[in-house]
Amino acid sequence: MATLVSPPNFCAKEDAEALRKSVKGWGTNEKAIISILGHRNAGQRKEIRAAYEQLYQEDLLKPLESELSGDFEKAVYRWTLDPADRDAVLANVAIKKSTDVYNVIIEISCIHSPEELLAVRRAYQLRYKHSVEEDLAAHTTGDIRKLLVALVTAYRYDGHEINAKLANSEADILHDAIKDKAFNHEEIIRILSTRSKTQLMATFNKYRDDQGISISKNLLEEGANDFQKALHTAIRCLNDPKKYFEKVLRNAIKRVGTDEDALTRVIVTRAERDLRDIKEVYYKKNSVPLEQAVAKDTSGDYKAFLLTLLGKED
Amino acid sequence: MATLVSPPNFCAKEDAEALRKSVKGWGTNEKAIISILGHRNAGQRKEIRAAYEQLYQEDLLKPLESELSGDFEKAVYRWTLDPADRDAVLANVAIKKSTDVYNVIIEISCIHSPEELLAVRRAYQLRYKHSVEEDLAAHTTGDIRKLLVALVTAYRYDGHEINAKLANSEADILHDAIKDKAFNHEEIIRILSTRSKTQLMATFNKYRDDQGISISKNLLEEGANDFQKALHTAIRCLNDPKKYFEKVLRNAIKRVGTDEDALTRVIVTRAERDLRDIKEVYYKKNSVPLEQAVAKDTSGDYKAFLLTLLGKED
Missing domain, CATH: 1.10.220.10 (Annexin)
Structure with a gap:
């Protein structure tokens, strides 16, 4: 479930005019920008950009880029893109x-x-x-x-068939490679990059059942160079994206100085998709609501914008 | 240019009915099948299959498969597919x-x-x-x-921009790898599988200008294991498909016993595309018209069907 709150009815032309006033008036009106763009879904933003272009012969992204700055600019700019x-x-x-x-x-x-x-x-x-x-x-x-x-370059099969025999044999191949510390084994790359997600899920489950440890944990037990870390990330992303994103958010917030790039990336890319579920996972793991953690680590318009995307009521 | 001769006006339902008679009557009427399907383009064949399905609740491919046989069946079946x-x-x-x-x-x-x-x-x-x-x-x-x-898995950029500097440096990378007989060098695979065709063309031209020999010839001079042969084929396919197909046809026909699979493949897959150009290249290289060479090496309905796809007037 998404966190984005967008109105069912809106007028792209009115939004475009209001945004024009916000960026071209005396001083930029960041609040107005947040309250409009922070409440429009991808289709609506696309219409607003088209209306803005038609009215002012300029891509809306241009004034956003020139009038805003820092993490706030980056977040609004990326959000506004298709x-x-x-x-x-x-x-x-x-x-x-x-x-x-x-x-x-x-x-x-x-x-x-x-x-x-x-x-x-x-x-x-x-x-x-x-x-x-x-x-x-x-x-x-x-x-x-x-x-x-x-x-x-993968274009995986997207169906839900499972070949149990294959899951079995490929769980063994993966385990043999990890056991032998042959992480760069071609077979690992082949399996992860070509099999359907449903099939991979079955393979990872078989791995855990056979070995008594999940493949991602097993991987990290064996040390972690860059390649192993990348493998680990791939397996987590394939297996459970919500848990993966929770961890990215946790690391971004925990870091001294906050990793704004990661924070912005996850919130901007997931707000219209599954950020509500990610928030739930976050709360379970941290006993702190994600909004609260984000609010503590950010400030100003950037904070206001992220909280809006996180579903905060105005 | 294509060799296929297909009528601008046709009626899918009539064709479907005529094909039904040809496959379900007393004895199969191969001539009728050739004269219909051998003169219909991909869009028309699709309509005929749909009409046949609607009329007889059966995929046209089924009777074609069961009533025809050998190389003729294979050719007609493959041709009829989308x-x-x-x-x-x-x-x-x-x-x-x-x-x-x-x-x-x-x-x-x-x-x-x-x-x-x-x-x-x-x-x-x-x-x-x-x-x-x-x-x-x-x-x-x-x-x-x-x-x-x-x-x-490539999904190459399809534009026509050329980066001359890149062509230069990658021609060098390719030459270094071939000179060192490092044919399986990752860089060769990277360049061939990711660069746009236009860019590759520029790189191959630069290679030839610098080395005084084309990359494909240079590759084969160094001996030819399976991997080198595959590389050679890839470069020929990227560089000049018509010349490549001419060679496939020549080899298929020259072989003792004829390689029907290759012959069928090239004619069936290229008849609606560039078989006329391939025929020209063939004539230039062999001083024998392709139709004549095919006629000499094949017989019966299979021969009649291939010649029809090659543009022979009935």
């Missing part, structure tokens, strides 16, 4: 800066449905005139490259 | 039988446009409840697997 295009931007920034590249690429590859991942690949090409795998492969090396490129 | 579905069948047969797997997978991966390749991947999933990369990865190993999976 979701697939936003993921393309996130992927490109991660690849170019080589920061968080594993996490961002793995999230996009392993959490999205096959069709959603494809939409991101399309959006990436439209925006950057390259394929995402092309840029990713050119900016990474070795085993990590093999894993990430295989994951991002 | 093109993306046909490629899915070709890929699956190649993967399962491990025959011609390199050629078929590389053709589909490197000759199709990114969207066409995607359509084949979708058709494959619909038909087999697996992804093509999943089956391919499970049935191959080692370097060949790396290459084929990377090619079949």
Whole structure:
């Protein structure tokens, strides 16, 4: 379930006019921007951008970028983008800066449905005139490259059939590789990057039943270099995205100084999807409501915007 | 240019009725089947199958399969399929039988446009409840697997921009790998499987200008194990599909006993696309018209059907 609160009825033209006043008037009216954009779903934001473009011959993103600043600007800008295009931007920034590249690429590859991942690949090409795998492969090396490129180019079967025999044999293959510390074993990459999510779930369950320990825990027990961490992230994203995002939020908030990039990423990308469920998991694990934790670690317009996306009533 | 001759006006229902008579009457009327299906394009065949299904509650493919036989049956059956579905069948047969797997997978991966390749991947999933990369990865190993999976999962940028600097540096990378006989070098696979076709063309041209020999010739000069052959095929398919298909036809016909599978594959898959151009290349290289060579090597209904697809007037 989503946290975003958006009105069933809205007028794109009125919103565009109100936003124009907010960015072009005497001083920027951040509150108005938050109260409009923070309450519009992807389809509505798209209509608002189109209306704004038609009225003022300018992309709404331009004044948002120039009039706002810092984490608030980044959050509003990313939120306003079309979701697939936003993921393309996130992927490109991660690849170019080589920061968080594993996490961002793995999230996009392993959490999205096959069709959603494809939409991101399309959006990436439209925006950057390259394929995402092309840029990713050119900016990474070795085993990590093999894993990430295989994951991002996957177009998994999306059906719900389970082949129990296969789950059995591939749970063994995974365990043998982990036992032998052959983490970069081609078979691990093959299985994680080609099997359907339903099939993988069955394989991971079989692994846990056979070994008495989950594959993700087993992986980390054996130490954790970058490649193992990436594998671990992929398995978590494939297996239980909500639990995974809870952990990302927890780490982002716990860190001295707060990891705003991760915080913004999770809230902006999940607000229209499953942020309500992630909030629940967060509360169970931390005994503190997510809103409260976010409010404590952030401030000003950035805080107000994140809390709005988190479903706070105005 | 295509060789297929199909009427602008046709009636799917009439065709379906005529085909019904041809397969269900006293003795099968192969000539009628050839004269109808051999003159209908993909859209028309689709309509005929739909009309047949509606009239007789049966897929037209069923009687075609049961009433026809041998190479003729295979050719008519594959021709009647929707093109993306046909490629899915070709890929699956190649993967399962491990025959011609390199050629078929590389053709589909490197000759199709990114969207066409995607359509084949979708058709494959619909038909087999697996992804093509999943089956391919499970049935191959080692370097060949790396290459084929990377090619079949590609969703290349389809634009026409060329980055000359990149072509320069990647021509060098390719040459260094070939010079060192490091054919399985990850960089070769990365470049071939991620760069756009336009960019690759520029890279191959730069290679030829720098080295005085084309990359495909250079590859074969260094000996030819299976992996090198697969690389060679991929480069030819990316670079000049018509020349590549001419060679496939030449080899299929020259072989003692004729390679009907390859012959059928090229004619059936290219008749609505560029078979006229391939015929021209064939004539230039062999001084014998392709129709004549095919007629000499085949017989009966199979021969009549292939010649019809090759554009022979009735």
